[in-house]
Amino acid sequence: MAQILLRGRTLSFLRWPEDTNDHAAYRYEEDGGLLIDGGKMVAAGSYADVAAAAAEGAKRIDHRPHLILPGFIDAHVHYPQMGVIASYGAELLDWLNTYTFPEETKFRDAQHGRRIARLFLDEVIRQGTTTVSAYCTVHKQSVEAFFAESHERNMLNIAGKVMMDRNAPEGLRDTPESGYDDTKALIAEWHGKGRQLYAVTPRFAITSSPEQMEMAGALMREFPDLHLQTHLAENRAEIAFTQELYPWSRDYTDVYEHYGLLGPRALFGHCIHLSEREADALSDSGSVAVFCPTSNLFLGSGLFDYQRYRRREKPLRIATATDVGGGTNYSMLRTMDEGYKVIALNGEKLNPLASFWQLTRGNAEALSIVDKAGTLGVGTDADVVVLNSRGTPAMKLRMETVDTLAEELFLLQTLGDDRAVAEVYVAGKEAKSALEASVP
């Protein structure tokens, strides 16, 4: 594969930006270059320097005046829920029973899984997202479908078979043994194959028996480099039901703690209603709280207290995510816009530099993949998004009065969506324009 040399305004974060004047937190090149070889970034910096390092036959692509950033990362999403996004009128537990569970039963059909996995990954790429951490369904074939589609595109994705053996309809339950065996077989086949990573995925404490929770803990002890993903403290009724099912537990977090599921690779979706003890337990174990603003607003679950979690004496590691289909948009730009509003309702602000740190480097750090994704760092995989801040007529007009990079990013977050995504590269290959070229 020939080298690719991208030209544009490059932006990559080095650390959390304290405020809009914290220029040391990022690297920005007004006339920047990015050299890609064999799917990896091999040089980044000023275009003049990078061009000098490029081979003569390198393919040169000029994206000026657009911004070139690391691809966005979505830390919690349910790919089988494409068919239930935008379903009216329920809170979490009703929403699962009324809409989600019937839809997920369709994934016993491998063909259906493959079709939805394909459409799902097409959609996230159109939105500028290059990595997701995805829930599949209880069916082993739903995971095979997802990984097969992801591997074919050479995407870095994390996914796992949902484990649930109770409080779910017939046809959507495994058993502690089958959940364990299927998970183990999937790990053997997919974890570390190309860029695929496996996550042990008990849906949440309500749908797993104590025996199944034991099995999830056993898997994490056997395979300590795996991720674990589940849900925690999203909704009051969910918390009360969990307390009934695990009467010995001090609180909801204690259930996961008891089975050894906390840790630096554990991703807990929502974490809205946490006691101080629970937040301390998550912090002490290095666990990640995943903020899903469009979902939390849509289902009326509550307001994630991002800034307080970040600033508390024992801070939480935080990721952000769409949580489609409880979430209402595939776009991480739309997600951070809604995140900004949730944080505002808590009486705080999230500065635009921090917001773009979060959806690139911040999410990569939270998922422990920053050596591969989330920056334009040399040696990392070339997953890149190209953003057009004039993607719509209204954005173009607003850009007339934008003077700083922070203002431009805030405009992108507030008004941007897939129309602001000019191109996406997955492991150095043009992915968004390739999709558009293949539309009949």
Ligand SMILES: [Zn+2]
């Ligand atoms: Zn979820």
